Amino acid sequence: xxxxxxxxxxxxxxxxxxxxxxxxxxxxxxxxxxxxDLIREISVALGFTxxxxxxxxxxxxxxxxxxxxxxxxxxxxxxxxxIAFFTLALWLAHPLILVYAFGWNWGLLxxxxxxxxxxxxxxxxxxxLVLVGWSVLRRRLQLDYVRWRIWHGVLAxxxxxxxxxxxxxxxxxIGTPVKQAFWVVYGLVALGLVLYLRVYKPLQMLRxxxxxAEVRPELGETYSLVVEPVGHAGxxxxxxxxxxxxxxxxxxxxxxxxxxxxxxxxxxxRIEFGIxxxxxxxxxxxxxxxxxxxxxxxxxxxxxxxxxxxxxQLVFVAGGVGITPIMSILRSMADRGDxxxxxxxxxxxxxxxxxxxxxxAALERQLSLRVVHVLENPPEGWEGEAGYVTRELxxxxxxxxxxxxxxxxxxxxxxxxxxxxxxxxxxxxxxRVLMERFDLA
Amino acid sequence: MRQRLANxxxxxxxxxxxxxxxxxxxxxxxxx
Numbered sequence: 001x002x003x004x005x006x007x008x009x010x011x012x013x014x015x016x017x018x019x020x021x022x023x024x025x026x027x028x029x030x031x032x033x034x035x036x037d038l039i040r041e042i043s044v045a046l047g048f049t050x051x052x053x054x055x056x057x058x059x060x061x062x063x064x065x066x067x068x069x070x071x072x073x074x075x076x077x078x079x080x081x082x083i084a085f086f087t088l089a090l091w092l093a094h095p096l097i098l099v100y101a102f103g104w105n106w107g108l109l110x111x112x113x114x115x116x117x118x119x120x121x122x123x124x125x126x127x128x129l130v131l132v133g134w135s136v137l138r139r140r141l142q143l144d145y146v147r148w149r150i151w152h153g154v155l156a157x158x159x160x161x162x163x164x165x166x167x168x169x170x171x172x173x174i175g176t177p178v179k180q181a182f183w184v185v186y187g188l189v190a191l192g193l194v195l196y197l198r199v200y201k202p203l204q205m206l207r208x209x210x211x212x213a214e215v216r217p218e219l220g221e222t223y224s225l226v227v228e229p230v231g232h233a234g235x236x237x238x239x240x241x242x243x244x245x246x247x248x249x250x251x252x253x254x255x256x257x258x259x260x261x262x263x264x265x266x267x268x269x270r271i272e273f274g275i276x277x278x279x280x281x282x283x284x285x286x287x288x289x290x291x292x293x294x295x296x297x298x299x300x301x302x303x304x305x306x307x308x309x310x311x312x313q314l315v316f317v318a319g320g321v322g323i324t325p326i327m328s329i330l331r332s333m334a335d336r337g338d339x340x341x342x343x344x345x346x347x348x349x350x351x352x353x354x355x356x357x358x359x360x361a362a363l364e365r366q367l368s369l370r371v372v373h374v375l376e377n378p379p380e381g382w383e384g385e386a387g388y389v390t391r392e393l394x395x396x397x398x399x400x401x402x403x404x405x406x407x408x409x410x411x412x413x414x415x416x417x418x419x420x421x422x423x424x425x426x427x428x429x430x431x432r433v434l435m436e437r438f439d440l441a
Numbered sequence: 442m443r444q445r446l447a448n449x450x451x452x453x454x455x456x457x458x459x460x461x462x463x464x465x466x467x468x469x470x471x472x473x
Contacts, residue, residue: 013450013454016454017454017457017458020454020457020458021457021458021461021462024461024462024465027465027466027469028465028468028469032469032472033472034472035469035470035471035472036469036470037470038466038467038470040470041465041466041467041469041470042462042463042466044466044469045461045462045463045465045466045469046459046462048462049458049459049461049462052458053458071443071447072443075443075444075447078444078447079447079450079451082447082448082451083451083454083455086451086454086455086458090458420442420443421442424442430442430443430446433442433443435443
């Protein structure tokens, strides 16, 4: 990892904590009301920090490259999912503690009889509850991704708007004009990030369209979607990164999906994505016709050897369509004349499911690359590796001690977790293990 | 491993946020 990325990584965490607790300043700075029971003040303080954390969710999901660079997009989304539960807990704790402080007065939560400031507060908590509940259920019940995604943004904006209005109307700690102005700006910045993501970025994408050049079937129910820029120079990306792709519709409709680049980063005028038929959208890729417009928002992700240029060797572990970003890395290495030794451990069901198998064989001859197919269902007489990528298998192929290398893993979650655990047990430092998860959204 | 680190970060930040809220609440409750 670049030293600048490491420094940024620490800086963002410190800033995150500071911004999370920043709304508490409204309770301490400037003109302050008389103190009340500790329990009521705790309720208010938890509410303020809940608002701080909520505002930060808009930052986490605004696709700001500099924020994601030190950690990788998948981990930022993972963090967003986990800290959402704590945010919800704070939003629930605030009213429930007040109910307790007022002698278990559940009437405080009655949206029909409460004052407007209460109505806004209750509405905000309900919106956040629905938001988090829908997200949890979507994963469990595999609910429609696009509908969820649109409502996720709408509910988040409504929850934020409602909670800001609630605190403003309560007014106890936001009573002076200066504090009111700060409060309005605070809310506008958070909501502005929604506009940035849902309006500004799509408009940028409209200004730089692409058209389908080719849809090429590959092994393993995968298609290579080849696109060319229309009226611009294309996109500079690092091999291994990904982008959000919109096809069949305008980018303003929020029907976009993340896919890894599979082409060489040295050819920005002809960009390829490797897309496996896994769901509603991916199964429509093959229907795209040459000339149809597509829109790309990217690049994103930190899964790239360009961030680990001091490596003497590279180790790739791919499972299924997880070969896609690694294909981009290998093709880029070929275009750059990068002859560093590399090994690819490629897990597939069988050889007919090994996407890009033939081109990988050609790259093996061109690069200093050793390809090891690990087949779940090997044919009779197969003398290569069989089963899964295990610790024992890794030991056989990892470079010898003293070599400076990183391991790039991309594939299904169970494989990622198993390989990560095995590498940890083998003493490979986490900073040298890079992973790309598919289930980031 | 990275997810485990992220989980620990969530716990750490949660604790810092909770402690900060309690301290500020205490300071405010004693404001005269």
